[in-house]
Amino acid sequence: MTLCYDIWQPSVNSKMKLVISCCLVVLVLSTFLSTVQYVAAESLSPPTDAQITMKIDKSRYDRGDIMIVSGAVKSVVGNIPLTLQILDPDNNLVHIEQILVAADGRFSLPIRIDGPMWRMPGDYTLVVQYGFKHVSAIAHFQFEQASTSITSSFNVKDLSSGQNFDLNYTITGGQVKSMVIDTSDISLVVQIDSTNSGMLHLQVPRLLLDAKKPGNADESFLVFVDDNEITSFHEGTSDYGYRYLDIPITNGDSRVEIIGTVVVPEFENISSLILVLAVGLVTVFTILSKTRMNIKLNNL
Structure with a gap:
């Protein structure tokens, strides 16, 4: 019995060593494959820091x-x-x-x-x-939600030329009290009564006020709110006839001024031309009257 046990014992140890070795090999291979997959995934993934x-x-x-x-x-x-x-x-x-x-x-x-x-x-x-x-x-x-917006138009009259323009506007957070052209400053002055933060949207006719660079390219307006220049206004896509401005306002603002480079013309040259034409017509009429009078006298 002792002999048989001694003979079988080495065989059992060998089998256990083999099983343990196989397990170790599998574990090492699994770890290696996991590492390879992780590295591969990292190489294919985008950078992880939010830049x-x-x-x-x-x-x-x-x-x-x-x-x-x-x-x-x-x-x-x-x-x-x-x-x-x-x-x-x-x-x-x-x-x-x-x-x-x-x-x-x-x-x-x-x-x-x-x-x-x-x-x-x-x-x-x-x-x-x-x-x-x-x-x-x-x-x-x-x-x-701001206060209800008001969309309307304001008739702006240039005192120096006597011309009238309808200027369309939309305002939230207040109301428009008046609009006038200041030809000395080349500007449009809008008096408002603001009770909340909001926006003043203006559709400015180019014939009323415009801003141009040398070469006739559009220039940005200068915008002042209560005598403080602001740069947070936004100009939309302008067209041939109008410039579109969105000007932010806050509670208590009362005066918005948009300064350009070209203001409505005074038409001095046209007035002079009309005067010359009127004098010319009077002269022609006088000559024709005298001619007719002479003809009548000769017939008598």
Whole structure:
């Protein structure tokens, strides 16, 4: 019995060593394969650090306001666009837009807070995303329903020329009291009564007021609110006859001045021409009358 046990014992140890060795080999292979897969996945995945910054100019907006979004992308890749999305308090999409960033990664654009999707007040979320989902930034802001907008037109008369122009406007957060042309400052002065933050939208006829560079290219207006120059106004796409301006106003603002380079002409030359023509017609009429009188006298 002892002999048999001694003979069988080495055999059992060998089998156990074999099983243990196989387990170790499997474990090593599994670890190796997992490491290879992880490295491969890392090499195929995009960079994990969110290389983007973004900010907005205010924390609260009313209907009709212009939001200025700006920021920078650290690593620019080809022509990949930057996507901007705005979500309402229920995470419904109310605005989406794509732009290309500059060569140095910077971006800036205005977004008009308006449209049928802007229904409820509350906390809104702005998400900007560049390429991969994790290369993104988020900002929160409050949207509040402003007072009802007023759309009308104001008859602007230039006292020096006597001309009249109908200037269309829309205002939220207040009302327009008067509009006059100041030819000495080459400007349009709008008196308002603002009771809340809002927006003054003006459709300015070019014949009334314009701003031009040398060569007749459009120049930006200078805009002052209560004698303080502002740069947050936005000019829409102008056409042959009009310039379109969106000027933000706040509670208590009373005077908006838009300064250009060309104001309504006084028509001095035309008045002189009319005077010359009138004198000429009187002279011709006098000559013809005398001629007829002489003819009558000769016939007698």
